Amino acid sequence: MKPEQKTRGAEEAMEVAEASRETEWEKPSFVGDLFLGNYRLDLIHPFPEQGVDDKNAGDAFLAKLERFLSENVDAEKIDRDAEYPQEVLEGLKALGAFGMKIPVEYGGMGFSAVNYNRAIALIATWCGSTVAWVSAHQSIGVPQPLKLFGTAEQKKKWLPRLAAGAISAFALTEPGVGSDPAKMKTTARPSPDGKGWILNGLKLWCTNGTRAELLVVMAQTPPKVVGGKEKKQITAFVVETNSPGVKVEHRCQFMGLRGIGNALISFKDVFVPNENLVWGEGLGLKLALITLNTGRLTIPAGCAAGSRRMLQIARDWANERVQWGLPIGKHEAIAVELAWMASHTFAQEAIAWLTSGLSDAGKVDLRLEAAMAKLFNTEVAWQIVDKLVQIRGGRGYETSASLEARGEKPWPVERIMRDMRINRIFEGTSEIQHLFIAREAVDPHMKRAGIILKPDATLGELLPALTRAGLHYAAWYPTLLIPKGRGKFGDFGKLGKHLRFAERASRRLARAIFHAMTRFQAKLERKQRTLFRIVDIGTDLFAMSAAITYAQHLAKKGVDTANAYDLADHFCREARLRIENNFRTLFHNHDDYSYQVAMTFMKGDFQWAEGMLVEGIVPTPEKIEEAIRSMV
Ligand SMILES: Cc1cc2nc3c(=O)[nH]c(=O)nc-3n(C[C@H](O)[C@H](O)[C@H](O)COP(=O)(O)OP(=O)(O)OC[C@H]3O[C@@H](n4cnc5c(N)ncnc54)[C@H](O)[C@@H]3O)c2cc1C
Incomplete structure (x- = not known):
């Protein structure tokens, strides 16, 4: 049995999603090139270095933030009570934590991506719920789309308020739509007086929604006829939560992040003035997707920081706990887990700071790297927390309050696990990141030979397109067989061999993508496991490259070279095993069965x-x- 044919509904959803894709590639992309067999290490190496002034600004804030967290934020109590104290939110506002990403001219701190993510990472080592309050507000909440798409008046009107701590939230998901928001039911109709819009609908899981003053809400506006065809329109609005008709119907409670204020919010005939429409009619889904793409670097930084915290616990316990006459860390089964955790945390760090630094430099397109960072760091952090629970044995499953009550170190491993799980789901699930990356990986081929991927292509359409594409591929394919890496990576010591592997593997990957296209043609879209393997190979190659350039960067800064190189080396060895396995099973598997x-x-x-x-x-x-x- 083969994966299902697409229904008309699925085709429609795909059309809307495609129309909302960012299709332009104005700047080069390391990962985009990698999928074409063009290994451009120069795009990510040398590793971006934070400027001295920027670092000083970040350091000064981080010192205050750290003090505030340790003195005022009781993560255990927040988790136990499932309530976030208002006075802590007020303290965070006074500190400026809600204005970190808002430009100075609007009363914010105007932080670089690196400084913002350093602050998020610091909070993530302490309290997951606090991360959610601060980041839902400014990574995806109203400030982010306003910064990207707001008019001068809109920025002037709302950004100072938002920087001062008017909490905001992002309202895309509905009970009926999650990963496929194109089919949302919330509507906005023009008001009879022409002065605004009347909003009706229900939005689910709005993080910060219980205490937000402002929301960015995506809603369906009346369809438009484009090129003789009726097209669905999704439009974004800033909505004041004190508007008549806005109601928090329910505060949602979760397995973890128990202190967040997440809401089911209803909108009943809510009047929204024309001035609150952001960017333009019909551009709301694109706005939401771009907001998520650009906001996507926060979660990877938080996950990497969480993993660092877990490493500390793992090291202490692996040394302290003696069973069968040895510290448990010296039994091989646990030792290999410790090595995996340390080297994969290093790779997560490399990815988090590489993408943040590149984002500040603004010279490359980071869409694919950001999606890979979200995918890799959330998946790895989840594996690390699972390994940590295992290493802690029964204590990994015991709450920290219970451990403390009987006189043991109250390491909150159980809470970290509960808090960590959601990262693989929100802001785009791991499956959706895979599909997004795969779509972009095949895009250059689609542009050249997309017709062969069209199920309803006629012979008349196919032949000329294939001839054109054939000419291109006849010249391109042989270039993928020519080794290019030999002797190029001498500066990297023992890591050079891994870069040579990555360079070869990127050409092999480009060939594999081409083979998958010609082999499955229109069915490729539904061969998700094949696409996922392609993406996983690309992601591991990206992670290897990031880890190596990071190791060299640290070495140059005087961090013990041997250690940084060992972590990168170990990570690369593990990643290469996965890559080889993914190549081996790319076309030889039992997916259909x-x-x-x-x-x-x-x-x-x-x-x-x-x-x-x-x-x-x-x-x-x-x-x-x-x-x-x-x-x-
Ligand atoms: C704590 C929390 C906070 C959140 N905060 C916000 C917020 O602030 N604002 C907001 O708008 N939303 C928010 N969300 C919603 C979140 O972004 C969604 O849960 C997420 O996008 C997935 O949607 P869903 O849960 O409806 O899953 P579904 O889309 O129903 O997916 C269910 C499963 O099917 C898989 N799947 C779906 N489609 C495909 C496909 N085509 N191919 C393969 N697999 C597929 C998914 O990956 C997933 O594993 C939050 C959710 C939670 C739990």
């Missing part, structure tokens, strides 16, 4: 395996009803 088993499962043919009403599972009321219905 897995799909077939899953479809049988979805139909319910394996219900006996769930033990429904027979034995083994206590039946839920719904299952009992279902069974009774099937009997009558």
Whole structure:
């Protein structure tokens, strides 16, 4: 059985998403080139260095922030009470923490991406809920789209208020739409007097929504006819939460991040003035996606910092805990986990500071790197917390309050795990990051030979396009077979061999993408596991390159060379095993069979395996009803 054909609804959703894609590549992209077999280390090396003045500004704030956190933020109590104290929010506002990313001319601190992410990273080592309050406000909340797309008047009107601590939130998700926001139900209709819009709908999981003064809300505005075809329009608005008709219906509670103020918000005939429309009618989904793309560097920095905190706990415990006559860290099974955690934390750090630094320098397009940073750092941080729980044994599962009550070190590993899990889901799930990166990886090929990926292409369309593409590929393909890396990476000591591997692997990857296109043609879009393997290879190559340039950067700054090089070397060895495995299984796998088993499962043919009403599972009321219905 093959993956399902697309329905019309799916095609429509794809059309809207495609129309909202950023299609221009005005600046070079390291990862974009990597997927074409063009390994441009020069785009990420030398590793970007933070300027002295910028660093000093960051240091001064970080010192204040650190004091504030340790004196005022009780992460355990926030987690236990599932409440965030208002006075702590007021303290953060007074500190300027809600204006870090807002330009100085509007009353903010005008931080660089590096300084902002340093602050987020510091908070992430202390309290996940605090990270959410501060970052939902300025990584994706109203300041970010206003900075990117607001008019001068809009910036003047709202940014000073936002910098002073008027909390804001980002409202895209709805009960019926998550990863596919194109199909949202919230509407905005022009008001009869022409002075504004009337907003109706429901937005789910708005982080900060319980206490926000301002929201950026994406809503469907009336469709427009473009090129003879009716096109859905999604438009972004700034909404004051004290407007009549805005109501927090429910505060959502979660497994972790228990101190966040996340809300289900309803809009009933809410009047929104014309001046509150941001960027332009029909540009709302694009605004939301660009906001998420540019805001996407915060989570990777937070995850890397969380991993650093976990390394400390792992090292202390692996040395302290003795079982079978040895510190547990000296048993090989635990030792290899420690090495993995340390080297992968190093890679996360490299990615976080490389992307932040490149973002400040503004010379490269970071869309793909940012998505890879989100994907890699959240996945790795989750694996690290899982390993840490295992290393702590029973104590990893025990709450810190319970540990403290019986006189042990209250390391909050259980809370870190609960807080960490959401990172693989919000601001675009790992699956969606894979699909986004894959879409961009095949884009240059689509532009040249996209017609072969069109299911309904006629022979008349195919032949000339294939001839044109054929001429290009006939010249391009042989260049992928010519080694280019030999002797080029001498400056990198023992890491040079990994760069040579990366250079070769990027050409092999470009060939693999081309093979996948010609092999699967229009079906490639639905071959998600193949696409995911391609993306995972690219992501590991990016992570290797980042780790190596970071190691060299640290070495030049006088950090113990051997140590930084060892961590990068270990990471590269692990990444190369994954890369080889992904190449090996790219076209030789049982994906189709897995799909077939899953479809049988979805139909319910394996219900006996769930033990429904027979034995083994206590039946839920719904299952009992279902069974009774099937009997009558
Ligand atoms: C704590 C928290 C805070 C949040 N904060 C905000 C916020 O401030 N503002 C906001 O607008 N939203 C927010 N969200 C929503 C969040 O961004 C969504 O949960 C996320 O985008 C995924 O949507 P979903 O949960 O509806 O999952 P779905 O889209 O229903 O997906 C379910 C699963 O299916 C997978 N999937 C979906 N489509 C595909 C596909 N085409 N191919 C393969 N797999 C697929 C997903 O990856 C996922 O694993 C928040 C959510 C939480 C839990």
